[in-house]
Amino acid sequence: MEDKKLINSKEVEFRDVSYTVIEKQNFYKVTGTRDILKNVSGIFRNGELSAIMGPSGAGKSSLLNAISKYRTSGVQGHMKIDRKSSCYIVQEDQHQPLLTVEELMNLAYDLKVKDRKSKEQSVSEILHHLNLNHQRNSTADQLSGGERKRLSIAVELVANPKILFLDEPTTGLDEVTAAQCIRLLKLLASEGRTIVCTIHQPSATIFNYFDNIYVLAKGICVYQGAPSAILPFLNQMNLFCPTHYSPSDFIIELCDFSCGEVIPTLSEVVQNGKLYCVDVSESQIQLKNVVTSMVLETKKSRAAQLGTKRSNNSLLETMKSFSKLMSTEGEISLGRQFIVLLRMMMIKIYRSKIPFAIQLFHHLFCGFGFGCIFYNSNNQAERMFDHLKFCVGCILVIVYTQVMTPILSYSMEVKLVKKEYFNRWYSLTAYYMALTVSRIPLQIFFNIIFLSLVYYLAGLPPQLWRFCLFSLAGLMVSFAAEGFGLAIGATFSMVVSIST
Numbered sequence: 395m396e397d398k399k400l401i402n403s404k405e406v407e408f409r410d411v412s413y414t415v416i417e418k419q420n421f422y423k424v425t426g427t428r429d430i431l432k433n434v435s436g437i438f439r440n441g442e443l444s445a446i447m448g449p450s451g452a453g454k455s456s457l458l459n460a461i462s463k464y465r466t467s468g469v470q471g472h473m474k475i476d477r478k479s480s481c482y483i484v485q486e487d488q489h490q491p492l493l494t495v496e497e498l499m500n501l502a503y504d505l506k507v508k509d510r511k512s513k514e515q516s517v518s519e520i521l522h523h524l525n526l527n528h529q530r531n532s533t534a535d536q537l538s539g540g541e542r543k544r545l546s547i548a549v550e551l552v553a554n555p556k557i558l559f560l561d562e563p564t565t566g567l568d569e570v571t572a573a574q575c576i577r578l579l580k581l582l583a584s585e586g587r588t589i590v591c592t593i594h595q596p597s598a599t600i601f602n603y604f605d606n607i608y609v610l611a612k613g614i615c616v617y618q619g620a621p622s623a624i625l626p627f628l629n630q631m632n633l634f635c636p637t638h639y640s641p642s643d644f645i646i647e648l649c650d651f652s653c654g655e656v657i658p659t660l661s662e663v664v665q666n667g668k669l670y671c672v673d674v675s676e677s678q679i680q681l682k683n684v685v686t687s688m689v690l691e692t693k694k695s696r697a698a699q700l701g702t703k704r705s706n707n708s709l710l711e712t713m714k715s716f717s718k719l720m721s722t723e724g725e726i727s728l729g730r731q732f733i734v735l736l737r738m739m740m741i742k743i744y745r746s747k748i749p750f751a752i753q754l755f756h757h758l759f760c761g762f763g764f765g766c767i768f769y770n771s772n773n774q775a776e777r778m779f780d781h782l783k784f785c786v787g788c789i790l791v792i793v794y795t796q797v798m799t800p801i802l803s804y805s806m807e808v809k810l811v812k813k814e815y816f817n818r819w820y821s822l823t824a825y826y827m828a829l830t831v832s833r834i835p836l837q838i839f840f841n842i843i844f845l846s847l848v849y850y851l852a853g854l855p856p857q858l859w860r861f862c863l864f865s866l867a868g869l870m871v872s873f874a875a876e877g878f879g880l881a882i883g884a885t886f887s888m889v890v891s892i893s894t
């Protein structure tokens with residue numbers, strides 16, 4: 395009966411998962427590979443708060459990333475998880491800047507939920523539930539660490555996900571706030587969700603809030619089961635916790651400092667996560683096999699389906715899979731995503747007073763300086779080389795300005811976009827379209843200021859049609875340069891975020 399309950403209620407199951415990274419001496423030279431996770435298995439059940447514990451560098455975040463499918467390259471093994479109803483909350487609490495808590499909640503709701511009737515009520519309920527109601531009008535930067543963490547959870551809760559993955563939710567929080575955060579997660583789990591978080595070394599109070607503990611050491615599982623069963627389990631292995639130690643400190647110390655056979659022996663006993671420790675009585679435990687072949691079967695049937703599909707392979711199928719890649723699987727249409735994102739970006743631009751002032755000063759300064767260099771030179775036909783220098787110079791100023799702006803600003807946004815895209819807030823197509831369109835008005839405004847100044851100071855003919863042609867050429871260069879800037883900014887920040 396107990397076994398049946400365990401098997402039926404599991405929400406996340408993984409079997410023989412390994413994660414290998416390529417080690418490089420420098421950007422080009424590969425020195426070898428390193429196994430971060432070594433064929434670990436386990437389950438995280440519905441209605442439970444589970445913790446992945448272990449010393450620093452044990453592979454906790456790697457395991458969370460692998461089973462949530464946040465990271466797929468280098469990961470092998472079988473995983474059963476409903477991606478559509480899961481979300482991942484990263485360690486750094488990143489939120490759209492310049493938006494208030496209420497606006498962030500509304501943004502998440504508009505992008506994730508189709509039914510708009512109950513928006514106000516749902517948002518209020520979640521904010522109330524997470525004790526953020528009094529901060530409705532504050533921006534994310536004005537919140538405390540604990541409030542920011544609660545906001546990260548709140549924005550994901552609007553779509554009522556069944557599975558929540560959190561990477562180190564207590565990092566940077568004091569003991570009391572960390573305990574509050576874990577209590578909140580326990581409450582959310584008790585409502586029927588599967589909550590899995592990584593945690594480095596929880597205090598005794600926090601440790602006892604968890605329903606399930608998964609301990610990793612050097613990429614292998616050394617314990618999986620109820621927190622209360624951990625000491626009886628270790629006692630059976632002749633490892634006795636000193637009286638003044640908390641169980642969590644003891645197992646972390648064992649994993650961190652023990653040498654020789656302790657870690658492989660513990661891992662062998664729990665079959666690298668396939669067995670689950672249940673506390674039967676005060677000093678007795680039972681090891682139950684909970685990881686089934688179900689994940690393998692799911693994988694096989696998927697593979698079989700794919701095989702059938704591939705046999706009918708056609709251009710249409712390829713196109714469909716490509717468009718799936720480009721869009722989220724949510725129900726919100728691309729058009730609505732675009733409108734919601736565009737509105738959000740316009741609000742952000744409107745509120746960015748200092749960047750606006752800097753850009754205005756930059757364009758005025760460059761326009762004036764550049765105009766002075768070529769003062770009244772363009773109405774003299776014999777100064778042909780000066781005309782050429784003027785054109786090349788104009789192009790260089792526009793290109794440099796427009797390339798640098800997205801390179802500097804976009805790299806900070808990439809991690810946020812990666813998180814929101816992974817959590818199915820929007821498709822990349824809608825995001826890119828909104829980003830491009832939202833920048834057009836200011837881009838035209840600033841470029842016209844620069845172009846008007848240089849046009850006038852350089853003594854070009856005061857004819858409207860000539861000025862329009864000159865401006866059009868400048869704007870086209872500016873749009874092309876901005877595209878390059880976005881590509882460079884996204885590529886380099888992707889490289890940085892992938893390698894971190």
Ligand SMILES: Nc1ncnc2c1ncn2[C@@H]1O[C@H](COP(=O)(O)OP(=O)(O)OP(=O)(O)O)[C@@H](O)[C@H]1O
Binds near residue numbers: 430592594
């Ligand atoms: N992409 C990668 N390339 C190279 N090494 C990596 C990569 N990802 C993880 N590692 C290494 O794998 C090990 C485990 O990393 P992981 O972040 O999973 O540890 P952790 O248990 O979460 O540690 P911490 O508690 O300190 O965050 C570390 O030694 C880390 O340097």
